[in-house]
Amino acid sequence: MENKIDISVIIPMFNVEKYIEHAIQSIVMQQSHGLTYEIIIVDDLSIDNSREVVKNFKNENIRLIELDQNGGTANARNVGIRAARGEWIQFMDSDDAICSDLYTKFEKSKKSDANVYVFSLIIEFHDYTLKQSITEVKDKRAFGHFGGIWNKFIRKDLCLDFGEVSRQNEDNVFIIDMMIAHDLKIALIPDAYYLYNRKNDNSKMANFNKKEFRNMFFYVYRKIPKCDAFTKMYILEMFVATLFDKERPFWMSVLIATKTLFRLLVYLPQTYLNQNRHFVKNTIITP
Numbered sequence: 357m358e359n360k361i362d363i364s365v366i367i368p369m370f371n372v373e374k375y376i377e378h379a380i381q382s383i384v385m386q387q388s389h390g391l392t393y394e395i396i397i398v399d400d401l402s403i404d405n406s407r408e409v410v411k412n413f414k415n416e417n418i419r420l421i422e423l424d425q426n427g428g429t430a431n432a433r434n435v436g437i438r439a440a441r442g443e444w445i446q447f448m449d450s451d452d453a454i455c456s457d458l459y460t461k462f463e464k465s466k467k468s469d470a471n472v473y474v475f476s477l478i479i480e481f482h483d484y485t486l487k488q489s490i491t492e493v494k495d496k497r498a499f500g501h502f503g504g505i506w507n508k509f510i511r512k513d514l515c516l517d518f519g520e521v522s523r524q525n526e527d528n529v530f531i532i533d534m535m536i537a538h539d540l541k542i543a544l545i546p547d548a549y550y551l552y553n554r555k556n557d558n559s560k561m562a563n564f565n566k567k568e569f570r571n572m573f574f575y576v577y578r579k580i581p582k583c584d585a586f587t588k589m590y591i592l593e594m595f596v597a598t599l600f601d602k603e604r605p606f607w608m609s610v611l612i613a614t615k616t617l618f619r620l621l622v623y624l625p626q627t628y629l630n631q632n633r634h635f636v637k638n639t640i641i642t643p
Contacts, residue, residue: 363393363459364442364512367450368432370400371411375556376409376453382453382551384415389459396439397450398432401425404435406450430518430526437515444473444509451556452506458549462509465545472540473509474498476548478641482555485642487548490635496540497590497632500531501608507550514538524565525572529595532576535587573612580619589627592620597633 365383369376376397383395396416400408410420417602421435433447448454455478462473476489490501501507505527516537519529534540576591583591598609617624 360392361442362391363392363444363446363462363509364436364440365393365395365446365448366433366436366440367395367397367448368400368429368436369397369402369406369450370426370429370432371402371404371406371558372450373402373405373409375553376406379448379450379453380410380418380564382456383448384417385456386454387457389463391459391463393459394440396421396436396444398436399423400427400429400432402604409541421541428523428526430520430523430529432519433526434517437517440512441596443512444594445512445515446509447505449506449553451553453551455551458545460623461545461547461549465543467543470541470543471511471514471538472499472542473545474501474542475507475545475550476636477502477504477507477550477552478548479552480556484640487639489548489637489639489643490544492635493542493544494632494635496535496542496586497593498542498635499535499540500590500594501636503528503531503594504552505530506552510534519575521566521575522568522572524568529574529575530580532535532587532591534584535590536579536582536584554569566605566608569604569608577615578620581597585623585626588620589623589630590632592616592627593632614643 367379380395397410398421400423407422421439465473474490479488488502493567516533519533521529580588580591596613598604599613601609619631
């Protein structure tokens with residue numbers, strides 16, 4: 357009989373020899389806790405020394421899966437999900453890290469009725485560091501805070517595959533699919549524990565792709581009839597917010613925001629008065 361595993365950490369990897377050791381170390385060097393874990397690293401056909409860096413770790417908790425063709429982040433995460441043996445799934449990007457007390461705080465925060473736990477993050481830019489803190493979980497929209505999947509523990513039996521409709525925006529697709537499919541009972545682990553690296557100029561987030569963003573938008577847009585009110589409010593807020601995102605062409609943001617507003621106009625007053633972003637506090641912690 358296999359030993360029980362509490363957490364499966366899934367890390368897709370592609371050409372990150374500069375960062376992957378730090379990512380792994382942040383997990384294996386956690387403060388003392390009573391949880392068991394496995395680290396599943398899915399290599400997406402790296403052509404640098406990333407695999408060798410991972411193999412140099414002599415740790416039985418680390419499993420390296422080497423793919424024979426590059427299929428993108430969504431595919432790599434799906435491979436990891438299918439290989440996972442833990443009760444909880446944690447996603448992590450290969451150039452990021454977690455704070456050393458995350459697992460102790462997760463262990464202390466566990467409740468019998470929660471199927472998702474969310475926590476906050478620290479974004480490391482080139483010239484400053486920003487702490488984004490979730491102040492309160494009000495409803496299922498909290499699952500989509502920050503538009504990413506790396507600030508969560510998700511119960512394994514709840515975890516869907518990632519829809520492979522966009523190679524750059526798979527997190528948004530996953531978030532909407534999860535919000536549609538499940539009754540999410542979300543608990544908050546107070547404070548920020550995910551170190552999100554925005555200093556990597558080779559990352560997907562640093563290189564915006566218009567086609568991939570459009571693919572994601574139209575996938576989500578077509579899902580609107582299946583959404584409940586909170587999910588529709590989340591979609592409305594998410595796409596209207598693109599108007600203020602300087603990383604995207606303004607003309608594209610206007611088209612997307614207008615199309616979404618036309619479809620979800622009835623939810624505008626409620627969304628405006630009860631914005632999901634109101635439950636996140638932004639603090640610059642290094643000038």
